[in-house]
Amino acid sequence: MAGNGNRGVRYMGPGKVEVADLDYPDFELHDGPGVNPANVGRKVPHGVILRTVATNICGSDQHMVRGRTTAPEGLVLGHEITGEIVEKGPDVEFLEVGDLVSVPFNISCGRCRNCKEGKTGVCLNVNPDRPGSAYGYVDMGGWVGGQAESVLVPYADWNCLKFPDRDQAMAKIQDLAMLSDIFPTGYHGCYTAGVTTGSTVYIAGAGPVGLAAATSAFLLGAAVVIVGDLNQERLAQARSFGCETVDVTQGHPRDQIEQILGEPEVDAGVDAVGFEAHGQGAEAQQELPATVLNSLMEIVRAGGALGIPGLYVTGDPGAADDAAKVGSLSIRLGLGWAKSHAFFTGQCPVMRYNRQLMMAILHDRVQIAKNVGATVISLDDAPRGYAEFDQGAARKYILNPNNLIPT
Template sequence: MTDNKGVTYQGPGKVEVQTIDYPEFELKDGPGVNPANVGRKVRHGAIVKTVATNICGSDQHMVRGRTTAPPGLILGHEITGEVVETGPDVEFIKNGDLVSVPFNIACGRCRNCKEGKTGVCENVNPDRPGSAYGYVDMGGWPGGQANYVLVPYADWNLLKFPDKDRAMEKILDLAMLSDIFPTGFHGCVTAGVKPGSTVYIAGAGPVGLAAGVSAFLLGAAVVIIGDLNKDRLAQARSFGCETVDVSQGEPKDQIEQILGEPEVDCGVDAVGFEARGHGSEAGTEHPATVLNSLMEITRAGGALGIPGLYVTGDPGAADEAAKQGSLSIRLGLGWAKSLAFTTGQCPVMRYNRQLMMAILNDRVQIAKAVNATPISLDQAPRGYEDFDKGAARKYVLDPNGMLGTAAS
């Protein structure tokens, strides 16, 4: 049996690299696996040897103890790899294919999948629509921060790169297709970004930076990114964004200095439920701050794209309401301004092929923009620790030593 190691959540603030089971074409019992999924046959699946698998801010929420994730959960939903085995029902994906794995697990058969809403597939999570690898309450599919991972519905889910050698030359860029690049792009599309738009993006983490790249790709005239972290704001400026340091006060005042008016056409929330206050409250958690400020600074008739994660269970929240995902949102303000809101998982398959082509044809350098930094699988605990401290990097794990010169 081929050895397999994976990054596992062991409790608040602690991850470990452990030996885990090699994938089989059947979903086994384990930490976080929905009991109704145990024993599920995956004849339609593929086993992928991981080339790159990224640490995500959504993983960090779990590692901080801000979800109901159980100890032992195998982490990781941003996966790029090489197919090494296929189930008997797989027709088109072949061994040796280099592929991107959308973080959404989707069947391709249900009503939502057929409508392109792959983030809320009805058939992969027995509890509710929507599933992801290595994520709490998402059906219990093992995560991809490992040497090998099982991908169900392979013909549907996997995006094959058309030229393997060419893809490996841009592998750090292509590794962003599994989540953050489509997620940032989705945030901008749903916020209505188009040529000439002015855009404010809350959050200069990897998703916020990806949203900044996406806004430029969509033709935005001005892209402003707000954050507390000076290193991350510097990273945003490195590819042409204006920046707002929200520790200095409300975004609208600094936006007015940049644009000559305190409003933008489009707003994107790339922060989510662990939002901090602005100005004098910058060191304190205020989970509704970003949404409320975006409603204030987005022009009437505009839209908010909300790719930032919000949860239904947050045991570390400051008050009882927030522990249930209930926030003090100024919905009346949003209503009065006729703002549109789009929330939820990005349906990655709606965008990943187009963004792949933009990467392969040198229209975008997403890895440089998010400061993609390869590290070994054994370095994952340190990567989580540094990322939690606000490192202006996107850590890319290299479980099988396949990144080559990209990792140097």
């Protein structure tokens, strides 16, 4: 297999991605853009090589492509991966060539203290710089991204979620493609915010993660799901599956929430926006990164919780001020303290939820692909997908590198 070719999507500077020839993966981590020097030469006998079936463009990728991180040029992008095993390392025991699998975006070893506690988003052994890792992502150890025809997945017995029936899985592949990141991430935001039967929920952001969170809120039994955004097309997408919506260009969400519920507070709040948040009302065109967190503290009832799956970073060269460049925001912590709020942050530990959500998909309990506007495009169309997503398209782009997804 090692003689095969490979093509994938690379970040080439702010606003620019390209589809280029890449090395075919083997069972070793090689030097390249973004690879931590301490990881170069790392052997991966516990890995598998996948022929990629589906790999999605994510808002987290978009942050890098906008130049809002310290990502190096040439970085191979992509952390939302679904694929077929075509080769396995000598230490892989429980997977076989031909298996169709979903890959959590967080890379974890299954051996460290955090993995054993289910905290796979902060694995201690895969990134020499800090806890936590992901494919094709800045400061995450340098594991090569999956927006490519082929990709290496380490610790495969631990990381891969095998679909029980190949034909059944391919019939629902656009839904199952969301298991690698946004569906568990949205679910994690709602679950940690305490969403349950009869809850009222406010979700900030109607991008794919926000729409996945809204889908998850209904799955968890919420009575009312309210989604706020600046983008009218995305708000319409939220309404298409039963959400109430708030147009934050009209001002603080509180007043519109009161019109919907009869009171200005909700039981649970989810931040699906992150560090590129904009203001509200007259400030809607201005980047104000603490806006969502501060407004959620006002909106969520005393004793409630905030799920924060939206991405916040420690390095943002494009930030509006020096404090935000290192991830320091003017958060009204006193308000959250006074209301006894709980805050849940960090990467979603995908493995905590992906099997259960897979079962919900396979048994027709949820239509996540429809709800997030899943749109299949070719690998060569990736630059167009990035550009349209950046312009606010109400779509979740799925790349089809090997033309295995029926269209």
